[in-house]
Amino acid sequence: MTDGPVVFDPSDFGAIPTSRSLRQWMRTTRRRHADRSFWQIFEDVYLVLFTLAMFGATAGNVVRHLNSNAARCTSYTCGRLSEWMPWIMVPLLLAITVRMLLAVGPVSASRASGFWLLATPVNRAALLRPAYRLVTATVAVAGLVAAAIIWALIGSSFGVVLEAAVLISALLVCAAIATVWAQQSTRRSRWTLRVADLLLIAALVPAAILAFQHEPTRNVQTANVVLTFAEMEQVSAFDPGGLHLLVVCLVVVVLCLGLTTITSRTLDRLGRSSVIAGGELLAGLAGAASSLDISMLGDVIAGRHWRLKGRVRSRRGMGSRGGAIVQREFWRILRWPRRLVIAGALLVVPYAVAGAGFDVLVPIAAAFAGFIAVRPMLDGLRTVCRSTGLVRAMGMDLRELRVVMAVVPGLFAVLWAGLAFPAIGSLSATFAVAGGVISGAVRQASARPPTYSGPLVASPMGAIPPGLFSQPARGFDLLLLCLAPVLLNLPPLWVVAIPAFVLTVMFSVRPKTD
Template identity: 75%
Template sequence: MSSADGPVQFDPADFGTIPSSRALRQWMRTTRRRHADRSFWQIFEDIYLVLFTLAMAGATGGNVVHHLNNNAARCTSWSCGELIQWMPWIIIPLLLATTLRMLLAIGPVSATRASGFWLLATPVSRSALLRPAYRLVVATVSVAGFVVGALIWALLGAPLLEVLGVAVLISALLVCTAMVTVWAQQTTPRSRWTLRVADLLLIAAVIPAVILAFHKRSSSTAGSSFVGVQTYTDLVDEYGHVTLGLRAVPHSSVSSSGQSHVLLLLGAVAVVVAVVLAFVTSRTLAGLSRTSVIAGGELLAGLAGAASSLDISMLGDVISGRHWRLKGRVRSRRGRGARGAAIVQREFLRVLRWPRRLVIGAALLVVPYAVAGAGFHVLVPIAAGFAGFVAVRPLLDGLRTACRSTGLVRALGMDLRELRVVMAVVPGLTAILWSVLAAPAIGDGAATFAVAAGIIAGSVRQASGRPPSYGGPLVTSPMGAIPPGLFSQPARGFDLLLVCLAPVLFNLSSTWVLAIPAFVLTIMFAIRPKTD
């Protein structure tokens, strides 16, 4: 074997001095500034508009959260105490699992194809080149974790010190989780095992939600049989005596202050651990392969393109396409049946080849049970409808591909209307099973049927929708000229879901709750979807 077949040895005497990453980034920054065609004031105007919008939205949202925090703090019932007791066991595993899955789907450390081709292939230190993207991930996760933790505990009526302590603790935990994803990104087996841990965390979040919902239902049933005791308790409270019965005693200020200080101490310890772990992980960035880093950059570019077209379905397609490209190949299986039966069998196999989507769909059962456990029984159907929509929609990739490809429809030899019915069998059965499992939280058979019908109708409509239309006159907006066909993209699918749930939300009779969703399903599957 000649020396040309071996790896290239970079000798400074032959190729010149290898620049440092800092010098290379400084040269790139100088080159970009030389080609800049916008003045400082033009850039400042855009930044000012963004900051002003964020300030207005933050002030409005902060006022709403403050009002809800005061209302929740005045709640001293038994159900409020149970909710505060069980909520950490639901929220924390859910946040950890969501962080693991989202970051592993992106990378989390990513780079563009140009950077991967021109920079990562050079002898320049790969750790130094990837460190800015790594720091951006750490900063984004820490800020997002702090905001989400503060909002959740503020809505539960916690005092300010407790909200601050929980927010710091959750932020540090999510940063540690991000470090785990960076470590897992370096090899495929690590990523596979990390995803399994994320699935276990999703399942772990469902268990306390189910316990809370059934405990809430049993306590409400028991409370209805002790009306006399509760009335006597109210009378005793009116005269200032000691509270007895089912009403919980609110926490004292001393115990609340002590708990807040403990949370702040735990948050400080978690921050120290997160900083040390972030420093240690930053020294292992050289182990990241160019394939995984570039794949994350391509995914972000695809997501940005899908978001710019306001096509929600395309977001799922981008993630699905990346999954199958990384998977590479699957074991082929012989089909069974003919025409519609064969397509149903192939769709069933398609779902089984990516079983993690079923795990995520099962974990989304936490949403209706958590809402029911929180006492918002009026909102349980709509929460179950949207959660079921998110669980079932990824199973309709085959229908979306067929509706976007006229040649594939002709090759299958079926009309597009018949094809939509056939390809909706497996997702429809999944939606029915999901609704049946959520029925104890929904609490009514007619409402459960409306939820299942809304999930099927909404997900099928979104999957079989036409591509975004860029024709027609442009509409002026603060973001520039926008084609009017883009405005209907985000609402497609959710409109039928809300129509099916409208009788439940308006508390109509069971006849209307059954008739309107059945009518929506009949009309949708009877009409041939448009392809142009």
């Protein structure tokens, strides 16, 4: 034997199998080891389809009712909403799509596939093509449904809703294709994320303009007329409007299919590490979703981000005990500046609701948006509350640590609520929003892991531990409790007193760890 690099010779191992033959062999092997009959699988699928049908019918009826109400609206506010909504929602949907897909991959594979298949001489593009097509189809359907619901809620006609849904779905498919292109290089991924941040900022500008516009003294009729199902049947493809819609749909479908086909030929450039990382993330998200632990979903994404980042530049700390922890929490938040950009972009929510004329819903919209903005900044508190050894190493009581580690996120929540004050319009309501955001985010971050002890509860999905039902509500319960006096239109004294009492009780009680 001579020294040198190992060269693959097909004659030593046989011909390289095609990806189609491999997938067929794996499908046959799985069917041989299946331990469930067709009727058992059909029962589960039937329950899922029946639930989706019931939910879809209920949601569709609600959307149609809101569409009818919005179509009959003659106020200037309805006209402003229908005019500015595309400039707000289109950049927002594009940014959310890009960020979510880049967080996952978007093309991903399990660790087993990456170890046994992607490391072989088999054509990698052919192996990854089914996952790529599934992602593209999912984005197309999700964009179609989301756009149809949004444009139906502002009172658009059936033709306008369908055309907007098709165009926005095509835009989201193009965004998904761009993320596949960006996944092939780390530099491309960074620049694509920056573009997503710019889109989030672009959605904030028209929302602020919409919120600060003044309503004139006279009303202007700008809403469209809703089409009933009987009128929808009268729309023919040979009419000018129907022909225009048909041409638009054909052009969009051909364009998306062409871009999808071209990009599928470049899947062999995807690195095996990035593809496997996406599969591990999906597995972690599935585990977190099965336990109904919302905080764990964020932990999985944050863990993948820091593993890919690898290292950061260390900084020398100052002070001792509580002061040192506050300083370290401040620097830890600044190490992920994109979260601050997202938090700033979430200001679009209260301003958009205020500009739309729904003044009653502004506090609750601002509270939920602020909760989403502040909660990722409490990852340190969640880590401490889930590790008894780390609490002992810091030499402080868990109650003291919760207060200290909530200082920086609490100040940011106050700043965020202050920036949303022009939309909220009331100082007491702004205090209630800030108090609800702080208390809810801290409660969810310091909550115990789900418990599986105790008797099980029977459900159509099987036996479920009762401790899982309280997991999604943790944090949101205190948020709604602080907003209750605002929603009930109580005097300003109660609006301030109840959130202050909730904050006092929460920070004075020691969180449970077992």
